[in-house]
Amino acid sequence: MLKRFYHAFQPRKISRDSFEILPSHELLQHLGFLRQTQSGLVNWLPIGLRSLNKIENIVRNRMNDEGHAMEVQLSTLSPKGLWETTGRWSNTELFKLRDARKAEFCLTPTCEEDITNLMKNYISTYKDMPLLVYQITKKYRDELRPRAGLLRGREFLMKDAYSFTGNREDALKMFDQMNAVYSQIFTDLGIPFVSAWADSGDIGGDLSKEYHYVHPSGEDTLLTCNNCGTSSNIEKCESFPQEMNTHLGDVNVKYTLNKAHDTLICFYYPKDRQLNWNLAMEAAEHDVDGSMRYMGEDEVLKIFQESNEDLLFSRVLRIMDCRLSSRSNFPDFPLRQYLKSNFGQIDDVSLVEAHEGEICGICNEGLLKANKTIEVGHTFHLGTKYSEALAAQFTDRDNKISAIEMGCYGIGVSRLLGAIGEITRDKQGFRWPSKIAPYRVSICVAPGNNEIKQRIKQEIQETMGNEIMDKFNEKLGLGARISYSHAIGIPLCIIAGPKNWPNVEIEVRGKNWLNDNIPTWREAHKKLHDTLKWRVIEGDSKPEKHIVPIEHLSRVLALLLKDL
Amino acid sequence: MLKRFYHAFQPRKISRDSFEILPSHELLQHLGFLRQTQSGLVNWLPIGLRSLNKIENIVRNRMNDEGHAMEVQLSTLSPKGLWETTGRWSNTELFKLRDARKAEFCLTPTCEEDITNLMKNYISTYKDMPLLVYQITKKYRDELRPRAGLLRGREFLMKDAYSFTGNREDALKMFDQMNAVYSQIFTDLGIPFVSAWADSGDIGGDLSKEYHYVHPSGEDTLLTCNNCGTSSNIEKCESFPQEMNTHLGDVNVKYTLNKAHDTLICFYYPKDRQLNWNLAMEAAEHDVDGSMRYMGEDEVLKIFQESNEDLLFSRVLRIMDCRLSSRSNFPDFPLRQYLKSNFGQIDDVSLVEAHEGEICGICNEGLLKANKTIEVGHTFHLGTKYSEALAAQFTDRDNKISAIEMGCYGIGVSRLLGAIGEITRDKQGFRWPSKIAPYRVSICVAPGNNEIKQRIKQEIQETMGNEIMDKFNEKLGLGARISYSHAIGIPLCIIAGPKNWPNVEIEVRGKNWLNDNIPTWREAHKKLHDTLKWRVIEGDSKPEKHIVPIEHLSRVLALLLKDL
Structure with a gap:
């Protein structure tokens, strides 16, 4: 028998001094966990693969035992047609390719389209649901600026689960249950985590929670209330100043129009803050008919300049951030032709991104603390966005045809390894929780x-x-x-x-x-x-x-x- | 807790009558093992994934315990440059794509290039070897005519192992040891198998064994001797007729030239048989300097026609299949200008593809039996084809720089599921060995x-x-x-x-x-x-x-x- 060498990927010299100065992804490479082949792409080496498999199995076991989910494995090659139907083919982060017969595919970055298209073959009535299906497979995203290492790779291992329910009530129950399973998974992984309400973003849907590790190297920011304990992604976080109406400096304004283009909405807020578009929309939506669209400064100025002194809008709604006071330095109103009687105003709402030290908008008591975090999981209630687009329908109790209510639930498995490595490392190297040590x-x-x-x-x-x-x-x-x-x-x-x-x-x-x-x-x-x-x-x-x-x-x- | 449904993928009606008429891949789909999404692409459903994982783990356990191999997982995206270096980028079965920065990649169909490029970073002297590395990952091949089901898919699960040794002797030992591991794996899988000497084909190298299941639905043919028990792929099988020199019918001839283009080699064989190019090359190689190239009929006739009555070749070697006799009906020799003294002749070699019932060319005693088979594994001694192209070198015992000797060893994991399904099915459905039943x-x-x-x-x-x-x-x-x-x-x-x-x-x-x-x-x-x-x-x-x-x-x- 030929002797075999098992230590091929171990460093030939161990110089602990160098560990401290290496970024995590280089330390992972130096110690033989993985090797980067191209920006955002890695080869997994034996000890890295062992840890990755352990994380994968922690996730899998909870998905099976507590989630009662069925494991599948979808093809990585997803046909263009599906993505055109949902309007996501234009996503610039898709890796696209053609086969020899000129058919176009993408490498799946996530599988809402494919799973909906699969499951509609197996769901015909409300009696076939609820269903929960998941997979743990490589996903692909052509990030223009991939981060070194595992935190934002172009090829990564992801657990993605999808739920199918017959009504909104069950969908929300499923969302809650999946969040309970996520708590178990993240507890199993052995690192303290925070869950936070989040914005659904591009995925769609109206309810979404993120799972984060608090760490100074993180790219995300979470705000956590020291009273009610709620954590929120900055895009979702409403806050109030400790003293209202005390801003004395310059004021910024951003404009938007309603869908009918007859109402101008003006958001006023302190110039030294960032407008939070989610909060702005919420503040306006009760008083404006139809959906709004954001207009850039330039676009608005152009409309004003071309106005030719005509009366432009039948209504102008001014919305004032609660930090502003009558002594704030407001900009001039750019229209010369207007009727005072057309003006409306909403005061004392919060329009800007929260700052640490402000008051929590949920309990109205505690103070917010800002933490840098690394996002490692996300749950979404999707509603019927994908089922409607892909005609995934069922017959309900009343014999009516409806679109299936869906949810989706992701965990970045390889990202977890990168994040936990970053969090646990010290001068001596990595210090994994024992369940995921190689x-x-x-x-x-x-x-x-x-x-x-x-x-x-x-x-x-x-x-x-x-x-x-x-x-x-x-x-x-x-x-x-x-x-x-x-x-x-x-x-x-x-x-x-x-x-x-x-x-x-x-x-x-x-x-x-x-x-x-x-x-x-x-x-x-x-x-x-x-x-x-x-x-x-x-x-x-x-x-x-x-x-x-x-x-x-x-x-x-x-x-x-x-x-x- | 919301109840979950686990039987989503089960058929709603069990009509055993239909099982018999369905092709295996449709039966797999009907029963909920998988679902085809596009030609050659499948989604794995829960019970199919369970069986697939079991096969994968049987392979993995033997690779670890008996093979003493290290498991890795290479990126699926392999850069164009590597494949250009080895001359394989032109392969029309590669799925190719460009990223947003216009860099080109293929989806790996096999990983000789990537693994060589990886391992050369970890091998510097003979003391770092032997090494055996493997992975079990999805592979991609843009088959123009994919077969329905799992036998020839465009996305498939493959175990591919690669060995790195410092000399040919160790490489051959490793080749033998891997074949012993393969025998254990195929025994574990629980279905009778045959191993056969095979041609290396496109992969390169000079020693290669295939693993087959004998089954009438197979696309391959193996010939097995009833005396010595040796099985060979038809491309590798030498056979002799029960009675030599008895062919009375027409004779075919094919021509080739040596590299210097001064020797014409003519292979004569019965017109009702197929020339076996491997046997023909072996028969000629001792008497001809330099490598040969095969010439098509048209090409030769053109040379002959354009010969303008000049003396064309300094030597003409005629090689006669052992089935021919002096009374066979030979074609006319096409050259009019030649010197009798330039002629040589080799008699009584076997040049044609073996037929069932002929005598085994290895033991010269037994009779050959032909069987239809399904190929499920392949081992290769590669030599230095890839290490030379990719400069994977090491310092040997004598302090000389040499190219690493490599071997590669494949098993089609998803193909195995398709093959075993095909073999074990009966009127009632599938009848898996218990180790791989869902x-x-x-x-x-x-x-x-x-x-x-x-x-x-x-x-x-x-x-x-x-x-x-x-x-x-x-x-x-x-x-x-x-x-x-x-x-x-x-x-x-x-x-x-x-x-x-x-x-x-x-x-x-x-x-x-x-x-x-x-x-x-x-x-x-x-x-x-x-x-x-x-x-x-x-x-x-x-x-x-x-x-x-x-x-x-x-x-x-x-x-x-x-x-x-």
Whole structure:
């Protein structure tokens, strides 16, 4: 039998000094988790794939057991026709291709079109629903500015689930239940998370929640109330100043028209703030008939200039942000011809993006705190946007034909690995929760101590099985092996040598990110330290170490892993 | 909690009569394994995905445990540059696309280019090898004539492994070891298989073995010797007639030139046979310097016509198939100007494609039998074709820079599902080996007997866990449920009702395809039938049935499954 090498992707030298300065995606590459091939594209290497598979299985298990969802796997090649029907073929982030017979396809970035088109074959009456279907597959998005690493890749692993229900009430129940499943998934993953109300954006629908990790490297911002605890994406967050009507500086104005083009709506807000378009629309929608469209400054000025002194609008509605006062410095009204009697005004609404320190618009009591976050999951109630476009209909209880109510629920599986890596890393490397570390335990012996290694392996094989990492580059000495084990984030590192044999040392690299208090092992240690001859060495700056004789190793490993 | 439906993809009516007339891919679709979206593209549905995952894991486990291979997952988007370097970008079966920045990619149909380009970063000296790396990922091939179903899809799941060794000797050892692993994998899959020497074709390299299932629906032909047992692909098979030199009919001739264009080689063979180009090249290569190229009839005639009566070739080599005799009807020699002294002749070699009933060219004793087959795996010794093109080099023991010796090893994972489905199906539907059936056991009770179902489920939950199928369309009666269970190929079907309770019936649908003799359960039954109150009903035309009280169900299920 030819010997095989398992350490091909390990670095040849372990220089811990370099870890600190490398960005996460470079550290992932240096340590052998993956290798970038092109901007936004990666090859997964063995330890990276192990962690990725673990995350995937955490998601899958909850989707099956709690979500009662059915797993499918749709083709990656989706025909142009479907996307034209829903109006999404023009999306510039689609990877598009033609086959030899000139038929056009995209590589699926998400599968609302395909799943709707599939499921309509299997749903004919309300008795066939509710249904929940999901897949965990590679998705493709031709990001013009892909971020290095896994946070915004052009090829990524995503879990996407889709629900099909016969009425809005069931759809909202399903939305709530899926959010409960998401809480379980993110708790399983072992990193504190925040869920936040969010804007539905391009996907459509009217209810949407995002799941975030709070971290300074994040690109998103969440605002969280210190009283009611609600978190919201900045696009959804309404806030009020601690003192109303106190703005003394310049005022900005943005204009919009109603659909009939006979009403001009003017939003006034402090010049040093950003207009929040969602809030602006909400403020206006009760007083304006029909939908509105946003007009750019230039467009409005052009209309005003070409107005030729005619009366342009039958109504002008002015909406004032609550921060403005009568002493604010308002811009001139640009129309010279108007009737005072046509003017309406709404005061004291909040029109701008929330700032930290302002008052929560939901409870009207607490103060908002802004956090940088990384988004890792999203749930949507879609309504009938896709089912109507693709004629996915069913016969309801009253024998009427209706469009199916849908929801969709995404989790970025490879993104999670990138995000958790970023969050857990320290000077020594990554520090994964044990459930997603590439291995749970490593065996580090100095080169040449193969018998000791084999004896340890034999001892823990039954309990640790496939979770043991013991194959190191032979050139690495004991110290470098320990450093590598710590760097790739294996939570428990077994260190042994002839000197203390048959005692072995367990160095704890892992960490409980959800709950750092009172690890349960301390209770066990109190009761069992005599029986198991189990000693603990703790220091302020050094990792915690446990020393046990080889015959009790499995038991102590299991007790320690409970906390990690 | 909203109730969920799990039977969405089950047919609404089970009409067994239709099963027999449906082609396998339509039966797979009718029963809910998958759904074709476009020619050569499928969506995998829950039970199909379960079977696919099982095949995938059988392959993965052997690759890890016996192959000692490292699993990776390469990006599906492979840059044009790599494929231009190896000369394969012109392949018309590549799906090609451009990203927004106009960079060109193909969707990988196989990954020799990408893996070589990856691994050269991790291999610098002979000490870094041997290495064996594999992945199980979707591959893409723009087949102009995709076959319906899974046998020749445009998107398919493939296991592709690649070996890297420092010399030819190790490469050949690796090739042998991988073939041993393949034997284990195909034995695990539970269907009799044949391995055959094959031609390397387009992939390159000089040693190649194929793995086939013998089945009349197959598109390939294998010839197998009834004495030495060797199987060969028709392109590789040498055969001899039972009586040499007895052909009395017309003779065909094909011409080729050596590289220097000064030697004409003429292959003579019976007109009613096909020239085997591999055999022809082998027959000529010892007597001709340099490589040869095949010339079409037209090309040769043109040269002859334009010859202008000059002496064209310094040498003419005539190679005679062993079937020809002096009394065969030879064509005229087309050149009028030649020197008799320039002529050479090789007699009694075999030049044509083997026929069933001829003598094996390997042992020279047995007779060949021809079988239609389905190819499901392929192993190649590649040599240095890709490593040379992509500069994947290493420093050898003598400090010299050499190209890495490579091998590649493929298994069509989704193709296997299609092939095994085709092989195992009968009037009742599919009859998978138990390891790849979507579930191992079903619980069939008449609608309304939910308590009995729950009691059975509880009894077998611990031993059968996730392998129990008990969710049927509520509209289906007991008979239809049993038919569906049999149709999707669940090997054991538990049937129960209030009448015989607490006895339950196990109907055996499964079959041991590798060894149908003396199932081990008969031994167990002899010893245990009293203790377990285990009765057996067997009839010629009906499936075997076992009757046991509920408390012994788990034990009997386990005994029966051993044989399936």
